Amino acid sequence: MFNFDITPAVRNLLLANLFFFLIQQYAPVLPLTQWGSLYPLGSPYFYPWQFVTYMFLHANWGHIFGNMIWLIIYGPMLEHRWGVQRFIVFWLICGVGAGAIYEGVKFYETNQMEQAAAAFHRQPTGGDFAEFFRTNFPEARGYETLARGLQQHPQDAEYIDAATQAVDGVVQEVKNSPMAGMLGASGALFGVMLAFAYLFPNTEIYRFPLPFPIKAKYLVAFSIAVELYTGTHRTPGDNVAHYAHLGGALVGFIVIKLWERGRQQFY
Incomplete structure (x- = not known):
C-alpha cells in the first residue's frame, strides 16, 4: 500500500x-x-x-x-x-x-447518423425508422408506435411526414442542442x-x-x-x-x- x-x-x-x-x-x-x-x-x-x-x-x-x-x-x-x-x-x-x-x-457517429437519415428520406420504411432510433437515440420512447404505423401504411403521406420530421429532429438535437456539451x-x-x-x-x-x-x-x-x-x-x-x-x-x-x-x- x-x-x-x-x-x-x-x-x-x-x-x-x-x-x-x-x-x-x-x-x-x-x-x-x-x-x-x-x-x-x-x-x-x-x-x-x-x-x-x-x-x-x-x-x-x-x-x-x-x-x-x-x-x-x-x-x-x-x-x-x-x-x-x-x-x-x-x-x-x-x-x-x-x-x-x-x-x-x-464526428464519425454524427456522419453515420446523417447518412442513415438521408437513406431514410430516400426510402422511408417502418423498419428503417425503428432501426434509426435504436441506433442513434435508444433512450427515446414512443417511436415504436409510429414505426408500426408506417410499416402497415407505407404509402401514407402523414406517416411518412411524421417519421421524417422525427428523424430530422434527432439529427438536429444531436448536432445543435445546447445540452450536447461534454465536460469533466x-x-x-x-x-x-x-x-x-x-x-x-x-x-x-x-x-x-x-x-x-x-x-x-x-x-x-x-x-x-x-x-x-x-x-x-x-x-x-x-x-x-x-x-x-x-x-x-x-x-x-x-x-x-x-x-x-x-x-x-x-x-
Whole structure:
C-alpha cells in the first residue's frame, strides 16, 4: 500500500476545478458550462478553447468529487517522479488529446447518423425508422408506435411526414442542442491512471466497494476494459463520454512511450 500527500500541482488542479465548479453552481449569470463544455464540431456552441476548458468543468458534486478523489490517489506519486511542470504538461496533453479523440468519434457517429437519415428520406420504411432510433437515440420512447404505423401504411403521406420530421429532429438535437456539451476531468485522469499503472504497476489501491486492495496494473486495465465495453455497447440513458476516457488513456500511453526515448529526462 502507498501513502499519498497533496503535492503542489495536484493541489492547484484541485483548486482550479473547485473554483470553476463553484462558478458553475453559484454564478448562473455566467454561462460557464455552455462556454466551456466541449461541443461537437459543427455545433453553434463549439469554440476552439473548449478543448482545454471542458476538463475544468463538472456536471455536479458527485462528478467532481469522484474525479478529484482519483486525482489525489494517482497524481502525487507521478508528480514526485516527474516534477510539477511535467505533471501539469502531461495532464493537459491527456485532457486535450481525450477531447480530440472524443470529437473524432462524435464526428464519425454524427456522419453515420446523417447518412442513415438521408437513406431514410430516400426510402422511408417502418423498419428503417425503428432501426434509426435504436441506433442513434435508444433512450427515446414512443417511436415504436409510429414505426408500426408506417410499416402497415407505407404509402401514407402523414406517416411518412411524421417519421421524417422525427428523424430530422434527432439529427438536429444531436448536432445543435445546447445540452450536447461534454465536460469533466475524466479524460485527463485516465491518462494519469494509465501512467500510474505503467510506472507503479504493483502499487496496491483500494477501490470501493471491494474490501481488499488491487494492484494498480489490474485495476487500471479493468477500468479501461469496462470503458471499452460500455463505449461499444451503449445502453439507453448512458451519457458518459467513454471514448474521451479511452482517448485520455491512449494519449497518456503514447506520451509516456515518447518520453521514454529520453530515459534520463523521463526518470
